[in-house]
Amino acid sequence: MSTPRETLRLTAGVLVVGGGPAAAWAAYKAAQAGADVVLADKGYCGTSGATASAGTGVWYVPPAPAAREEAMAGREGLGGHLADRRWMTRVLDQTYEGVDELAVVGRYPFPVRDDGTPLRRGVQGPEYMRRMRILLRRAGVRILDHSPVTELLTDPGGAVAGAAGHRRRQDLPFTVAAGAVVIATGGCAFLSRALGCDVNTGDGALMAAEVGAEMSGMEFSNAYAIAPEFSSVTKTAYYAFATFYREDDTVLEGAGSQKGRSVIARELLTGKVYCRLDRADEATRTAMRLGQPNFFLPFDRMGVDPFTQRFPVTLLLEGTVRGTGGVRVSGDDCATTVPGLYVAGDAATRELICGGFTGGGSHNAAWAISSGTWAGRGAARHAASLGPAATRRPLTAAGGAGLRPTGSAGGAEEYREVVAAVQAEVHPYDKNYLRHGDRLAPALASLHGTWARLRSSLRADGADGVRARQAAAMTAHARWMYTAALARPETRGMHKRQDHPAADPALRHRLLVGGLDEIHVRPDPVAPVGPLEYAALARDVARAAS
Numbered sequence: 092m093s094t095p096r097e098t099l100r101l102t103a104g105v106l107v108v109g110g111g112p113a114a115a116w117a118a119y120k121a122a123q124a125g126a127d128v129v130l131a132d133k134g135y136c137g138t139s140g141a142t143a144s145a146g147t148g149v150w151y152v153p154p155a156p157a158a159r160e161e162a163m164a165g166r167e168g169l170g171g172h173l174a175d176r177r178w179m180t181r182v183l184d185q186t187y188e189g190v191d192e193l194a195v196v197g198r199y200p201f202p203v204r205d206d207g208t209p210l211r212r213g214v215q216g217p218e219y220m221r222r223m224r225i226l227l228r229r230a231g232v233r234i235l236d237h238s239p240v241t242e243l244l245t246d247p248g249g250a251v252a253g254a255a256g257h258r259r260r261q262d263l264p265f266t267v268a269a270g271a272v273v274i275a276t277g278g279c280a281f282l283s284r285a286l287g288c289d290v291n292t293g294d295g296a297l298m299a300a301e302v303g304a305e306m307s308g309m310e311f312s313n314a315y316a317i318a319p320e321f322s323s324v325t326k327t328a329y330y331a332f333a334t335f336y337r338e339d340d341t342v343l344e345g346a347g348s349q350k351g352r353s354v355i356a357r358e359l360l361t362g363k364v365y366c367r368l369d370r371a372d373e374a375t376r377t378a379m380r381l382g383q384p385n386f387f388l389p390f391d392r393m394g395v396d397p398f399t400q401r402f403p404v405t406l407l408l409e410g411t412v413r414g415t416g417g418v419r420v421s422g423d424d425c426a427t428t429v430p431g432l433y434v435a436g437d438a439a440t441r442e443l444i445c446g447g448f449t450g451g452g453s454h455n456a457a458w459a460i461s462s463g464t465w466a467g468r469g470a471a472r473h474a475a476s477l478g479p480a481a482t483r484r485p486l487t488a489a490g491g492a493g494l495r496p497t498g499s500a501g502g503a504e505e506y507r508e509v510v511a512a513v514q515a516e517v518h519p520y521d522k523n524y525l526r527h528g529d530r531l532a533p534a535l536a537s538l539h540g541t542w543a544r545l546r547s548s549l550r551a552d553g554a555d556g557v558r559a560r561q562a563a564a565m566t567a568h569a570r571w572m573y574t575a576a577l578a579r580p581e582t583r584g585m586h587k588r589q590d591h592p593a594a595d596p597a598l599r600h601r602l603l604v605g606g607l608d609e610i611h612v613r614p615d616p617v618a619p620v621g622p623l624e625y626a627a628l629a630r631d632v633a634r635a636a637s
Contacts, residue, residue, distance in 0.1 A: 099258065099265040102482035103129040103233070104474040105467070106254055106267045108240045108295060109275035110136035111143070112456070113436025115223035116189065116463025117273045117470070122230035124471035129267050130232055131256060133239040133276070133290045133557075137224035138217070140277060141412055142459070144287035145326065146383055147452030148213045149460075151190050152183050159183055166454070170415075170446020171583035171594065173308075173601055175618050178443035181423070182454075185461035197222045213452070238265065239557045242490025243272065243298045243432070251302055251431035252484050257557055264553075270474025270481035271431045273466045274299055274418065278411030278437035279568040281517050282510060282561075285316060285407040286323040286385075293411070295438040296571075297564035299418045301489045304427045305605035307419040307440040307615065310575035310586045311447040312568075313523045314413035315352055315406040319397075322389040325407055327352075327451060329379060329386060332371035336401055338363045353587070356406055356520035365401040408518055411568065414585065415441040415449050416575075419603060424469025425462050431473060435459070435466040442601055447584020492542075492567070492607070493549050493559035501548035509549065509562035512541045517569050526576060527589045535573040542566050546608065571604045578602055578612045 105121040107114050110132025118130040132139060152162045163179045190211050193199045199222055201209045227234060240256035244266065253268040279293030296306060316325035335346035335355065343364060345354040358364050371379060376398055380387055390397050411417055417440040421428045425435055436459045445454050474481055488494075493506070516534040517523050545566060551559040579602060581595040582588050601615040 097263075099263055101129060101233075101265065101267045103127050103267055103269045104481070105129075105271050105273065105470045106131065106269035107273045107275060107467070108254060109277060109436070109438070110134060110236075111140035111275065111277055111436060111459065112220065112223065113438070113459035113463040113466075114273070114275035115220070115227060116460055117275055117433075117435050117467035118232045119223070119226050119230055120464045120467030121273070121471040122227075122232050124468050126270075126471035126474055128230075128232045129235065129269070130227065131235040131238045131240050131254070131267065133237075133294075135236045136227070136234050137220045139287070139290050140220075141285075141287040141291065142216045142456070143220040144216055145324070145385060146213060146215045147456050149186065149190060149211070150183065150453045150457035151186055151212045154184070154187060166445065166448065169448040169584065171448070172599060173442055173446035173584070173617055175443045177618070182444050182457050182461045185464055186457040189460040189464060193219070193222070197226055214456070235265070239294070240298070241294075241556060241560045242488055242494060243302055244268070244486040245302060245489050246484040246486065249302070249430070251429055252481070252486055254298075255488060255490075257553055259554060259557075262553060266486070268482040268484070268486060270477045271433060271470035273433045273435055273470050274438050275435040275463060275466070276438050278414065278417060279565060280410045280412045281408055281514055281565055281569070283408040283410075283518065284323045285318070285325050285409050285412070288409065288412055291412050291437070292561040293564040293568040294560060295434070296418055297492070297560070297567050298490070299427060299429070299432065299434065300567065300605060300607055301491055302429050302432065303605075304429050304432065304434075305419045305603045306416060306571050307601050307603050308414075308442040308447065308575075309411070309416035309568075309571040309604050310579050310602060311442070311584050312411045312414040312416045312572045313526070313585060314409045314450075315356065315520070315524055316409050316413060316451065317352065317355065317404055318407050319389060320403040320405050321393065323407070324386050324389065325409065325451070326383050326386045329368065329383070330366065332368045332375065332379075333366040334369050335404075336365045336367075338365070352406060353525065355404070356524050359406065360521060363403050364405075366404050367399065367401045368397045369399070371398060406520065406524070408523065410517070412437055413449065413451055413455070415445045415447060416572070417441065420462075422469070423465065424472070425466035426469055433466040433470045435462040447586055490560070492546050492563035493551065494556065496546065496548050496550045498547035500550035504555075505545070505549050506551065506555070506559040506562040509541060509545050509566060513538065513562070513565045513569050517572070524587075525589055526587060528577060528580070529590070531573050531577050535570065535577065538566060538570045538573065542570060542608075567607060570610055574610050574612050575602045575604050
């Protein structure tokens with residue numbers, strides 16, 4: 092175990108943990124509100140994370156009543172009628188404002204239609220995040236790149252008052268005493284190789300749980316994306332133009348439908364799946380290459396034409412990155428139930444606007460802008476209310492698993508065994524995607540055992556300490572996921588139970604899970620539906636009963 096060097100000690104009004112779009116918007120808006128802001132990113136802010144690696148759509152809808160109604164109603168059924176219209180409206184309003192600010196203040200080069208009107212329903216991730224970093228610098232935000240946070244710090248009253256971590260480049264521990272902290276670390280993809288997601292290991296959720304926050308929507312965490320076997324690029328929208336094949340070159344019927352990934356998952360349990368993007372015409376092919384050039388790089392390097400030649404595909408787990416589960420939001424400013432702690436982006440639950448179903452970009456991208464804005468402003472207000480004494484409070488480290496074992500410490504390399512044990516339970520399609528109680532229960536029991544072992548012995552410092560915390564966070568995430576999945580014996584949203592294939596009207600509520608050594612789960616009522624939602628809900632209930 093390495094001997095730690097002298098700790099770098101910083102103070103800030105607001106500390107933002109993360110470096111993707113939600114973190115950038117939170118830091119930017121907190122600085123605009125007058126706070127002294129530090130942003131600590133596991134990678135390099137502007138290039139790390141899922142958004143920075145590809146293009147993404149944005150849930151950007153002009154403020155026309157008919158357009159807004161269509162935008163909200165279109166996904167309610169898919170999400171199992173768990174979304175909240177008030178939050179959907181707030182996000183549409185804030186996203187519209189934020190994207191326009193990105194265009195004007197950030198000078199993002201949105202394309203223009205032939206009639207001269209701008210097209211603002213999507214962004215190219217690298218350029219988007221490059222400009223967000225510029226905005227942060229101009230706003231005076233201090234950015235700590237390659238500086239993963241490993242634990243939160245609390246004051247004597249239990250309020251969050253800062254965080255500690257490790258600066259990788261300098262091999263130096265650091266602490267930031269702050270008036271408020273925003274967790275914007277993204278979701279958890281369980282180190283599945285999905286492009287841009289290796290920084291998304293659920294660290295923020297673990298830290299939030301250690302200070303008493305709960306999770307919501309964790310059963311809606313089994314998102315898988317289609318990718319070529321030889322690539323980590325997960326642009327599932329392009330496969331709408333594909334024909335899928337079995338190994339014997341017969342067409343795999345249903346693989347290109349809305350439920351196509353379930354068909355692909357079942358086939359992958361026994362053999363390979365291939366596809367060709369042969370349904371795209373010449374104009375579409377040109378647009379696809381312009382829209383997502385990184386999608387085609389692996390094909391070009393291998394000399395494969397994906398439009399005319401078949402290639403093998405797989406499914407990569409994106410978990411709560413493309414799912415909806417995350418830390419429970421308890422206020423309009425994205426506060427949690429823990430004083431001084433705010434949450435934004437994929438680290439927060441997106442059930443409020445998506446219910447039990449979301450996808451890549453679109454709603455998630457809008458939520459990053461909106462929740463980041465609200466969390467940054469809320470954290471700045473909270474820090475201002477505490478005054479200058481906020482950064483002089485006595486601090487207590489809140490981190491446990493991976494840092495402070497309850498028993499004798501094992502070897503620093505033990506985190507590798509933990510990661511492998513977790514992946515063995517969450518990556519397989521027949522456990523996590525094609526869910527069944529008979530498979531979920533033993534998987535959860537195994538994960539409980541993994542947690543008990545790591546809690547007793549896993550400990551590491553420095554860079555290995557970061558990895559140990561990632562392993563602990565993935566284990567906690569998996570246990571919350573499967574606890575909630577077993578507590579929802581129905582099919583709703585992306586949570587599909589093979590042993591309960593229909594929706595149960597009595598289970599139209601959210602599920603809150605919390606705890607670490609002992610996990611609890613409880614229902615959380617949703618807002619009553621209005622006349623329009625009731626008609627859609629009635630149709631879903633009728634289908635479930637038939």
